[in-house]
């Protein structure tokens with residue numbers, strides 16, 4: 001039994017994107033996961049296991065949702081613009097990075113946020129560990145047409161930011177100067193009540209000018 005979509009890719013690189021049965025080490029039983037496969041060199045090439053889909057408003061996956069910290073699941077494994085937190089979130093160990101697609105304003109764009117060398121864990125563990133990614137602000141901004149981030153990157157990866165300031169479960173947080181009070185982000189599961197997933201840059205803050213929030217819908221997978 002494959003432990004992840006990457007195992008399926010390695011056994012057959014021409015596998016079709018679909019739902020497969022996998023059983024990561026430590027899982028009591030096999031379960032369904034949606035796998036998408038990308039040919040070519042790392043980090044993109046390989047099998048990517050879907051872990052969640054998250055919208056903006058309404059959302060089950062705002063920053064304060066307990067789904068980010070518990071084993072609870074909801075939604076369908078089948079892809080589509082409906083929110084879900086899948087079994088793979090809790091169980092599939094990622095070694096390479098996170099792939100994120102965001103649909104906003106009728107466009108869908110994607111990228112890989114790579115881990116630094118040596119980083120690994122389930123999505124749940126990576127959150128608990130505040131793990132970092134290093135795609136960079138240009139790549140994050142490329143996910144959403146017309147998006148805007150302040151010039152100073154304050155953090156990128158899992159559980160970025162500190163209360164009571166702006167935070168994001170997975171994404172990039174930015175500020176105009178010293179990151180004391182970040183006012184902009186692109187990502188999934190933010191503490192901004194207006195846009196949980198997508199791009200927010202508070203237009204009353206320095207470096208945000210007149211651009212408003214851009215809500216999005218995100219598809220997140222790991223490898």
Ligand SMILES: [Ca+2]
Nearest residue numbers: 175181182183
């Ligand atoms: Ca600020």
